[in-house]
Amino acid sequence: MSLALSHFNAAVLFAVFASVVFGITQRNNARDQLRYGLYCFVMFVGGVFVAGWLMWFLRR
Amino acid sequence: MANTSVPKKPLADAKYAQPINAISIVAPAVGWLIPGAGHLIQKRWIRGLLLMASVVIMFVLGVLMDGRIYRPNGGDILDILGFIGDIGAGGLYIVSLARDLGQGAIAHATADYGTKYLIVAGLLNFISVADAYHIAVGKKP
Numbered sequence: 001m002s003l004a005l006s007h008f009n010a011a012v013l014f015a016v017f018a019s020v021v022f023g024i025t026q027r028n029n030a031r032d033q034l035r036y037g038l039y040c041f042v043m044f045v046g047g048v049f050v051a052g053w054l055m056w057f058l059r060r
Numbered sequence: 061m062a063n064t065s066v067p068k069k070p071l072a073d074a075k076y077a078q079p080i081n082a083i084s085i086v087a088p089a090v091g092w093l094i095p096g097a098g099h100l101i102q103k104r105w106i107r108g109l110l111l112m113a114s115v116v117i118m119f120v121l122g123v124l125m126d127g128r129i130y131r132p133n134g135g136d137i138l139d140i141l142g143f144i145g146d147i148g149a150g151g152l153y154i155v156s157l158a159r160d161l162g163q164g165a166i167a168h169a170t171a172d173y174g175t176k177y178l179i180v181a182g183l184l185n186f187i188s189v190a191d192a193y194h195i196a197v198g199k200k201p
Contacts, residue, residue, distance in 0.1 A: 002124065002125070002126055003121065003125050004168055004170055005170055006170075017114040017117065017118045017181075018180065018184060020113075020114045021114050021115070021184040021187060024110060024111060025111075025188060028200055028201055029201070
């Protein structure tokens with residue numbers, strides 16, 4: 001069985017799992033963990049969009 | 061010259077600090093072998109389950125995407141670093157080697173994502189192992 005995700009789906013899934021681990025391990029209490037996890041997720045996905053638009057402009 | 065002694069600042073985590081004990085050795089070892097288990101044996105149930113789910117799902121997705129699993133090697137530096145990343149997944153890595161997974165030829169573009177998923181799953185498990193150790197020695201609540 002072979003799984004072929006799109007680039008975007010793969011990047012978002014990557015962001016979800018990495019953010020969960022970063023949130024839990026880098027902060028001490030539950031509230032801070034949730035906030036930091038969400039922050040990491042937004043940064044990851046935001047980075048995907050920024051890189052995508054940069055590549056779109058470079059291609060033109 | 062006068063012997064001036066500078067008063068030491070107390071460590072921020074001093075109120076939690078404990079001497080090294082058996083759990084501080086067992087928790088990281090178990091956490092490496094079974095991702096998240098280092099937290100579970102310290103009764104951090106939710107953290108442990110979330111870490112386990114994240115690392116295991118990421119590793120399994122990497123295998124399903126036909127990602128490459130690096131074997132022990134002494135060749136190219138990137139291959140060595142790939143092996144170091146992969147081995148962080150502990151038991152998952154051992155099982156995948158035993159079942160000869162992740163050795164096929166890459167047939168599509170996203171298979172490279174699979175390779176990265178496998179490496180990052182291992183690296184995230186290294187972070188969770190360090191976290192389990194910090195909980196065990198009392199540096200983290």
